[in-house]
Amino acid sequence: MLFGFSLATVYLTILIVIGLATILYLFFADVADGVAEGIPFFDPAIMLAFITITAAGGYLLEKFANLSHVFVLLLALFISFVSTALLYYFFLVPLRSAETSLAYTDESLAGQTGRVITPIPIDGFGEILIETASGIINKRAASYNHVEIPYDEEVLVIEVLDGTVYVQVYETVFPKI
DSSP: OBTTBOHHHHHHHHHHHHHHHHHHHHHSHHHHHHHGGGSTTOOHHHHHHHHHHHHHHHHHHHHHOOOOHHHHHHHHHHHHHHHHHHHIIIIIHHHHHSOOOOOOOHHHHTTOEEEEEEOBOTTSOEEEEEEETTEEEEEEEEESSSOOBOTTOEEEEEEEETTEEEEEEOOOSSOOO
16 A cells, blocks of 8 residues: 555556656657756656556556565566667667658758759859759759850769859760660
8 A cells, every 4th residue: 555545556547647648748749858958868758658667567567466566666667677778779769860851961962963954154153953852952053164064964963062063964874775
């Protein structure tokens, strides 16, 4: 008994309250992560998972196992620690480091091919169109070798400086069929 309640009831109450907190966390995760950003080793998702697994394990062990209350708590904490560590290292870390943005950087354009949509004069600017997995990008372009590049010519982006892509005519080794 704890505070006049059986330990199974205490575990179940904690499980329900933390379950509701987890649902709220789903809606307000950005705010919670922003508040906890300055606190090292504190991740609200992991803390909620740890408490949830501990409460669920404690409830099930109290209800169905004939063990001492201290051993039930220690076993539930151990199960929760192992489960949460596995969840963190094999699910949350890879998920958070995954690239989910459709944005691109200027550095990522180097090596891409595109088509000239506005002719590029010898010492001036034109425009090219680059098709990527995230969409179509049009950029101001200048000739890398200071040669004129006509409309609809396929070009290779050599470098990007100050928002301008420097290109040269793309020469393929194999003839087009």
